[in-house]
Amino acid sequence: MKTIFLPLLILFLLSFFFSCTKKEIKTSPVEFYLMDSPAGYDSVNIHIKKIDAKVVTDSIRWFSINTKDTVVDLLNFQDSITLMMAQGTLPLGLLKEVRFVLGNDNTVVVKGVSHPLQLPGSDSPGLTIPIDKNLNEAFNGFILDFDASQSIVQDSEGYRLQPMVRLIK
Numbered sequence: 614m615k616t617i618f619l620p621l622l623i624l625f626l627l628s629f630f631f632s633c634t635k636k637e638i639k640t641s642p643v644e645f646y647l648m649d650s651p652a653g654y655d656s657v658n659i660h661i662k663k664i665d666a667k668v669v670t671d672s673i674r675w676f677s678i679n680t681k682d683t684v685v686d687l688l689n690f691q692d693s694i695t696l697m698m699a700q701g702t703l704p705l706g707l708l709k710e711v712r713f714v715l716g717n718d719n720t721v722v723v724k725g726v727s728h729p730l731q732l733p734g735s736d737s738p739g740l741t742i743p744i745d746k747n748l749n750e751a752f753n754g755f756i757l758d759f760d761a762s763q764s765i766v767q768d769s770e771g772y773r774l775q776p777m778v779r780l781i782k
Contacts, residue, residue: 639705641748645678645755646695648781649687652762654723657687659730659759659774660716664699668748670706678703678711684718687761695756708748711755713740713778721765721772730765730774740776756781 645664649657663680667673680699690696719730742757763777 639750640702641705641750641753642700643678643703643708643748643753643755644700645698645711645757647685647687647698648690648693648695648756648758650758650760650762651691652688652765654688654721654761654765655725656722657761657765658684658718658720659687660684660718661698662714662716665712665714666703667709667712668703668706669709670704673709675712676703682716687759703748705748705750708744708746708753710741710743711757713742715739719774728772730772731770732774740778742778742780744780
């Protein structure tokens with residue numbers, strides 16, 4: 614009886630030990646840059662509160678990226694000039710999409726006159742950009758082109774923001 618009990622005890626302890634060890638999660642550094650295509654406005658000010666990333670690993674989750682809550686004049690970032698908007702570390706996997714969470718301080722200046730930009734949706738104004746790129750362990754930099762000329766629509770109620778953003782690389 615003792616000869617059977619000892620091997621069973623060892624098997625039980627080994628299975629307990631291996632089930633309690635944590636799986637190492639590999640991470641990936643990411644940086645998100647913003648640029649703009651030329652537009653016929655004096656300035657286009659967009660309030661970016663934060664940037665989130667949707668990553669597919671063994672599950673699908675949203676992660677907050679270290680972002681400075683700031684108002685950006687998109688027209689300052691034309692002709693290959695970029696602004697680093699966010700940086701952080703994500704789990705290694707497929708970066709499915711990023712989401713810009715926008716604030717209420719959005720304006721367009723036309724011929725010296727500032728106009729508020731109305732945002733689509735009222736609950737949590739945001740903008741989701743598909744990425745669909747596998748992250749690597751070394752470095753992942755993404756340049757997003759916020760096309761101001763196609764993103765602003767003027768109608769009888771004023772100016773509306775219908776963001777057009779595409780991944781450059």
